[in-house]
Amino acid sequence: MEKNLFISHSSYDKELVEVLANIIRKISLNQINIWFSSDRDVSGGFLAGDNWFQAILKNLRNSQAVVSLITPNSNNNPWILYESGYAEALENTKLIPLKFLININEVSIPLQQKQIFSFSKIDEANIFLKKVLDSYDIMYDEEVFKDYVSEKIDQMRDCYKEIEEIVKEAPYDLLSEKIDNYFELILNSMAFNAVGFQKEYEVLLEFRNSNGNKVIEYIKIKPSLRICDVLDSVFFILNGKVQPYKYLETWIIKEKETGRYVVISDVQNLILAKDIFRPNTKWEVEFLDRPYTPGNSLNSKYNKVKRESYAYYNRK
Numbered sequence: 001m002e003k004n005l006f007i008s009h010s011s012y013d014k015e016l017v018e019v020l021a022n023i024i025r026k027i028s029l030n031q032i033n034i035w036f037s038s039d040r041d042v043s044g045g046f047l048a049g050d051n052w053f054q055a056i057l058k059n060l061r062n063s064q065a066v067v068s069l070i071t072p073n074s075n076n077n078p079w080i081l082y083e084s085g086y087a088e089a090l091e092n093t094k095l096i097p098l099k100f101l102i103n104i105n106e107v108s109i110p111l112q113q114k115q116i117f118s119f120s121k122i123d124e125a126n127i128f129l130k131k132v133l134d135s136y137d138i139m140y141d142e143e144v145f146k147d148y149v150s151e152k153i154d155q156m157r158d159c160y161k162e163i164e165e166i167v168k169e170a171p172y173d174l175l176s177e178k179i180d181n182y183f184e185l186i187l188n189s190m191a192f193n194a195v196g197f198q199k200e201y202e203v204l205l206e207f208r209n210s211n212g213n214k215v216i217e218y219i220k221i222k223p224s225l226r227i228c229d230v231l232d233s234v235f236f237i238l239n240g241k242v243q244p245y246k247y248l249e250t251w252i253i254k255e256k257e258t259g260r261y262v263v264i265s266d267v268q269n270l271i272l273a274k275d276i277f278r279p280n281t282k283w284e285v286e287f288l289d290r291p292y293t294p295g296n297s298l299n300s301k302y303n304k305v306k307r308e309s310y311a312y313y314n315r316k
Contacts, residue, residue: 003028003136006063007036008083010074014038015159016100017069020119023152027129027145028138035059060086065094065135068111071101073163076108084111094135098128101160103202103218105279120217121237122150154239157215199223203277205234206256207285210241221277227268230277234285241287248292256282263292 005024009017021034037056039045046052060066066087074080087095097116099107104116117128126142129149133140202218209215217237219230231247242251253262264271277283 002062003032003138004059004063005032005034005132006059006066006083006087007034007069008066008080008087009036009038009069010071010077010080011038012073012163013069013071013160014040015161016071016156019152019156019159020067020069020098023149024129024132026148027140028133028136031138032132032136035063056083057086060093061090063087063093065096065132067132068095068097070097070099070107070111070116071160071162072106075102075106081108081110088114096128096131096135100156101162101216101218103204104220105201118218118220119153119156121233122146122153123236125149125153150239201279203279204282205237205253205285206282207238207241208287219277219283221273221279223272223274225273227262227264227271227273227276230273231262231268238285249288250291251285251287252292253283254286256284261292 007017007021017036017038018040021036021039024032024034035044037045037052046055060083066083068080068084068087070080084095084097087093095114097107097111097114098119099116100119104112104118107116117131118124119128126140126149130140130142200220200222202220205217205219207215207217219233219237221230231253234253235242235244235247238251248263248265254260255262262276264276
């Protein structure tokens, strides 16, 4: 039996999906046939003379798994919701939502009922890739492909382009005609079941890469996560830009709105992340040219309180 995978995506993300497809091809040793509509390969995507809508349905039905690639460009896209609903309705097909550079809280509610995978850093990517390969009874060797996948994650970040004004993709009227009551019921059911069951959320993290370009990532905050776990996650996201055990010496995290810094090194393994990294807060990494101290210029608005605390412990 052929191993077929369908990737649902926005045409705005065609460069992104090409990188993702190549990753899956390589780690599966080309055992999986991948179909996505914007494939520029001569034998991929829509073929000459294809009825494009029938081609989509045919490839959905022939696939053992469907990956729905969700980015700020594709979120709430009716075509992706339709293809996801179609896949969910197929008896022998797994729907695997994958988000990239988008907060999990912003993902379309119909998809939030499903486990949503992420591709922002290597450990999350490995979970997703193992899930995909498991769908085809193919072993995934994380160690062998670790460097390759890390490199490709960076490539995906570099090639991603967020579109400020999304233009409706072809033809929505036809899509409305094609979504029959059966699939509307599926999507509505998914949306209803998703409400009220969210046990985790994400917060935005911003930093500058080696080229000086702004990079946006999302940190997943789970109920049991501690501050030290978040700092570890950020360290791996920075991907070699800082050295281990140099937090407060060469880098620091700041809440964007208040300007408060995360400075709780002695108890960071005791405090839950959800008590500091609250829902809808935004954070950024600052790279330091000198170590942080409570009395230096980084403190700005909250400088007085920190100076008094520092002075107290000095008197002791």
